[in-house]
Amino acid sequence: MDFTEDDLQELKHRLEDAAIKCSERCLYQSSKWAAEMLDSLLPINHEDTDPESPMEITDPTPPPINPYLRTQDPTEAALEAQEAHKYLLAKSYFDTREYDRCAAVFLPPATPPVPLSVASPNSKPKQPRSTPLKGKEKASPFQSSKNHGHAPGNPYPKLSQKSLFLALYAKYLAGEKRKDEETEMVLGPADGGMAVNRELPDLARGLEGWLADRSTKGEDDRGQGWLEYLYAVVLLKGRNEELAKTWLIRSVHQNPFHWGAWQELNDLLGSIEDLKQIKDLLPENIMTLIFYVYCSQELYQATSDTYSTLGDLQAIFPNSAFLQTQHALLFYHNKDFERASKIFNEILATSPHRLDSLDHYSNILYVMNERPRLAFVAQIATATDKFRPETCCVVGNYYSLKSEHEKAVMYFRRALTLDRNFLSAWTLMGHEYIEMKNTHTAIESYRRAVDVNRKDYRAWYGLGQAYEVLDMSFYALFYYQRAAALRPYDPKMWQAVGSCYAKMGRVEQSIQALKRALVAGSYYADDNPGAGARKVLDPETLHQIATLYERLDDEDEAAAYMELTLQQESGGAPVGDDDQSGEDDEYSSVSEHIAHSDGEADESGDDDGERHARSRRHHRKPRASTSSFGMQHDDSTAGETWHHPTPTTSKARLWLAQHALRNGDLDRADQLASELCQDGMEVEEAKALMRDVRARREDVG
Known part of the structure; x- marks a missing residue:
């Protein structure tokens, strides 16, 4: 990716514009992201980047004027100038979290406030609060007016898009605040997720009318992308995902450097196929490349193309902590914990007060059993901000590693009290309840994790385990299959599916699932330097397949797989060499069958670099890693195969x-x-x- 100085200057102006305009609209997370990317941008050659060099104050060089900072539309610029003093007042209310007062600056309430006096006996009784519907209908807090056959008009006064966004965003946050106040304690007796944001129906109708009115006037090209983004967020709350995706794509075309819109769009993509479908609909700029890397990481797609794109981006943003975090998470999903930990260490050394994604770093340290380092990270996070969800998850992981599961649950609950949509806390709390043998509460935790993010295969796998403990194999099979669909190259997923099929008496399907686990496990062995050039298979899976063939009274196949199991003591079979001396015909036929299954698995369209990202503690002991079998002796006995009977x-x-x-x-x-x-x-x-x-x-x- 070749970037000239003019391209870098253009990118600098766009990121500066995004940071300022997101801050003006109180989108502080997106503003922080843009500012961090701007600070990490490759320095332009003609700029003096040496802080120690003397500067000539007498003859300063004026910086280039940023053309994006001024409003391009003259009508919008005039409206913003008229509303300048009111905008300052509204933003001051917003910054002090007086959201209703902020909205009332531009949109006065239509109804007077509720009187403090007691209602008279002749007054009409208060209307009961509407009861949310059961099942799927309860997810939609409003119904679009298009379902009633007419489109609403624009209910808002003539305001600039900047002021209107601030007012409507304040109304949205006011509703979210009241919803949180009505919500019961996490996993409490009345915590059924019934609380809703009552501002959503009015916001949906109003924004729909405003956008329709602008479209009628032929002013679609004058959109700035902010109100389109807010309308998509409101639609997402109502579970109207397809329409929300359309408006988000329009928003990123009009305002491509608003990172919040890209994040919302990522949440709507459930698979790599969804990403491929919308690829041609996205704008062609550097933000699309960043979005591609971010989505690939969220979908566990650690492909060579992903690493290549990430490398190009890091050449432009060499000091970006965000891109470094994506790199570390790709290693984490690839089960390369050492390199992931090294990158997080570097981030922590340069930015010790940065808490973003620190919960993932604590997961890595948990898997590596690095208790002292995890304690150190927990101390740093607590000293920085003890009331951040990331901090609570780090401390919870530390207590979990010490086997103090009650304290771990307390901190995960605290994280969810701070942010109900914090995915890591729901999943990790489910793991803790599994350890505490509280299966029903673990199921509820995993269900809430799936509600937050349907791409979280750990939650699907946890649900399968919980139902397997309850001897409900049909339910367990369903959830294991969902996990395996998300992680098709994870042998652990297919082993669980095969185990469920075996318990249900469906032996043939169990054998097929276990063969998929063998294919996935053999990829892991090939990638592992300790396995050398030999294809090592999991002996336990091979033995399970052999016993299943024995249940089918097929002794020839059972004997072939028993031979394969025995073969793993000496490091397995050399890749591509099935005709080696000492290998019988049965072994060759099984190897050919596995190779055939290998080819079928390649057609699934997923990257063979997929690995299980985290091995948390479970009811049953985890199976031994395939890389522990077939290890060669040291150089002092070169050429001699060391046997490892198990x-x-x-x-x-x-x-x-x-x-x-x-x-x-x-x-x-x-x-x-x-x-x-x-x-x-x-x-x-x-x-x-x-x-x-x-x-x-x-x-x-």
Whole structure:
């Protein structure tokens, strides 16, 4: 990506304009993002970037004028000039969180305030509060006027778009504030998510009328993107996602450097296919590239194209903490915890008071069992701001690592009290309730996490585990399948699906799911430098497939997979070399079958770099990683294969010995039984087998 000095100057002006205009409209998070990106931008050559160099104050060079800071539309500029003093008053009310007063500056309330005196006996009784509907209908707090066959008119006075946005945004936040006040405590007895923002219906009708009126006058090209964004947010609250997506795309075309609109658009994309569908509808500028990297990270798509695009962006923004965080999260989703931790360490060293995404860093330290470093990060976060959801999650992870699950739940609840839509807290609290054997509360936590973000495969997987503990295999299977659809190259997902099928007696489908787990696990082994050039498969999964074939009375396939299980002790099979010496025909056929399954999996369209991002503690112990099998000895014994027998491979060896004895292959049975005695596992069964072999040989003699 080649950027000239003129391009950099243009980008600098656009980011400066976005930071100022977002701040003027009280969109402080988007303003902070634009300001941080502006500060991290590659310096322009003609600028003096050395802070130690002397500056000639007598003859300063005036900076280039930013053409975007002034309003381009003369009508809007005139309206803004007339409303300047009122705008300052409204913004001062907004900054002190007096949202109703802020809105009333430009939009006086139509009804007088409620009198403090007691109502007279002749007054009409107060209308009861409307009860939200059950099921899917309760999600929509308003109905669009288009459903009634007519479009509303513009109910707002003639105001500039800047003032109108501030007033309507204040009304929206006032409704959110009242909704939070009516909401019960987190997971309390009355916390059913029934509280709604009562300002949404009026906002939806008003904005629809304002936008329709502007379209009727042929003024669509005069839109600034702010009110379109607010209308999309209101539609999202009413679960009208398709229409919201349309307005968000229009908003990012009119105002591409407003990061908040891109974030809302990302929340509407549930898969990489959704991203591909809207790719051609997005503007062609650098913000689309940033959005692509951000969406790919959120969808766990750590592809080479993603890394390439991220590298190009980091060349333009070399000091961007946001892009560094995306890089670290890509490593995190790829299960490369060391490199992810290193990047977060660098961010923490340069910006010790930055709390954004610090909860992900605590997850990484949790998985790595880095308790001292996690304690250090928790101290830094607490000293910076103890009432941030990220801080509460960091401290909760620290207590969880100490096995103090009650304290961990307390901090996750505190995070959700501060922000009900903080995804990490819902999922992590579900994990803690699983540890505390409180399955029903864990299910509710995971359900709330899925409501916040349907792309959170950890919550879907947690729901499957919880229902599996309750012996509700049909429900568990459904949630495991949702998790596997989000993470098709995660062997753990397919192992869970196969386990559910086996419990339900659907053996053939269980075998297919476990073969998918083998394919995904073999990719992980290939990417692992410790596995060398050999395709290592998970012995436990192979053994499960073998036992399932035994349930189908297919001893030939069972024996083939038992041989494969045994083969993993010596590091598995070399990739692409299925005809090696000492490998029988059954092994070759199974390898070919797995290779065929491998090809089918490649057609799913997902990147083979997908990995399970975090291995939290669960009811059952996690399966051993495939990378722990087939490790080679050190250089002092180069060329010698070091065997690592495990309980699983010992069971396979015993089964094969018994199978050989049943088929009259006494030499093979005797050899496997003697190996079992050397391993120190299944010794008694091996000795009994050797006695049977000796007795049969004597009978034959």
